[in-house]
Amino acid sequence: MKKGSKVLFTILLVLLLVAGAGVGYIWSGMRPLAQEEREIPVSIQQGSGTAAIASQLEEQGIIRNALIFKVYLKWNGEGSRFQAGKYAFRPGVTYDDIIAKLNSGEVVPEEMVRFTIPEGYTVEQIADKLSNDGIVDKDRFLKLVNDTAWLKGQAPIAAHIPTDAKLKHRLEGYLFPETYELKKGSSEEEIIARMVQETEKRLSQASPTWESDLKTRGLTLHDMLTLASLVEREAVVDAERPLIAGVIDNRIAKGMRLQIDATVQYALDKPKERLYYKDLEIDSPYNTYKIDKLPPGPISSPSTASIQAVLKPEASEYLYYVTKKDGTHTHLFAKTFPEHQRNIEQSKKTAAQ
Structure with a gap:
């Protein structure tokens, strides 16, 4: 093999190895984590950019690689519609599922007290x-x-x-x-x-x-x-x-x-x-x-x-009232004090019956 051919072969081999490593890196980075049932709370602050969100998702164990997630967002024209709020993600979720949730603002409902x-x-x-x-x-x-x-x-x-x-x-x-x-x-x-x-x-x-x-x-x-x-x-x-x-x-x-x-x-x-x-x-x-x-x-x-x-x-023209005491919670009304006194006696009799 001529010297020039050897050099070309070496360059091609290196390029293939680099490309393979790159593909492997990207594939490994994009591959979802092992699926789990537990949910991890993630709070996205108002004004957070895609870089900050990607780093946060990696740090909290939602994705493997923040850089690859950023590239994926850029490639697909995503990230501009992400909404702030408190979210919950399960490890193993796909990029597309993460994007869909952040776009829709599918936040965790606030715990309320009644x-x-x-x-x-x-x-x-x-x-x-x-x-x-x-x-x-x-x-x-x-x-x-x-x-x-x-x-x-x-x-x-x-x-x-x-x-x-x-x-x-x-x-x-x-x-x-x-x-x-x-x-x-x-x-x-x-x-x-x-x-x-x-x-x-x-x-x-x-x-x-x-x-x-x-x-x-x-x-x-x-x-x-x-x-x-x-x-x-x-x-x-x-x-x-x-x-x-x-x-x-x-x-x-x-x-x-x-x-x-x-x-x-x-x-x-x-x-x-x-x-x-x-x-x-x-x-x-x-x-x-x-x-x-x-x-x-x-x-x-x-x-x-x-x-x-x-x-x-x-x-x-009423000036007085007294509870009937018959279980109705209503009252007897009177215009004068003597009439009121009679109503009181009537109420007492009702209570005694």
Whole structure:
């Protein structure tokens, strides 16, 4: 073999070996890893380029070779539609499957936490429930509902809360009773803000003209929520809420004390199953047996029905009501005190039967 031929042969052989090695390198790099059932979480940050994503996938054991994955993306014109988010990939997934998932934004659903705040709950009850369910730290929750400056810009209605040292909890009545679903691990601030925002939303649902309704009635938003919280604790049957709201209005108009037991329960450190006459003497700005006006703020979280009742109370001449005690949760209404006394006796007889 001539010298020139030998050189050419050597060059060709080297090229073939290099090409073979290159093909082997590419084939090895493109070959999926061994398939596994476990899923590996991968968080793609907003603004991440294909180089960063490829390196991340290699580092986390999803692909064998970041460089080859980048070349594959370039060759196929992919990568420009990748979406940020939290993904889950199983080892052994193909390049095409990875690309399809990143293009579609098939992220792992956020783990959510679901909880229900019953109508008529107080801030203390809400804090206890959420704390017992492991959703909030009770002390931090109570601190945040009493120092509401942080809510500025997140919930405009919080600005309607008066600066009053007599308020037991500043956000009492502003945390709407509802079933909520939030991201697991949501902060106390996020949870409280969501509940106050729900109150804003429900005001419009209760009455699209609620702001003008308040002006017509000469009430502030805070007064309205205070009245609604009283109705919430006094009424069980929705049909009676507007009538009870009207009775409360009538008593206020006549300068009568409201004498609502629920306000005494709220004033007590620990509510009782039964109130005694001595309890009615408790010295508290919330005790409507002792004060001549509304308490300084709401005593519970009112429902939409109670808010509607206060915005549109039912007119009547009634000044009193008492529970029937017949299992219907309805009331007997009276215009005069003697009539009210007779209703009380009738209610007692019904309970004894």
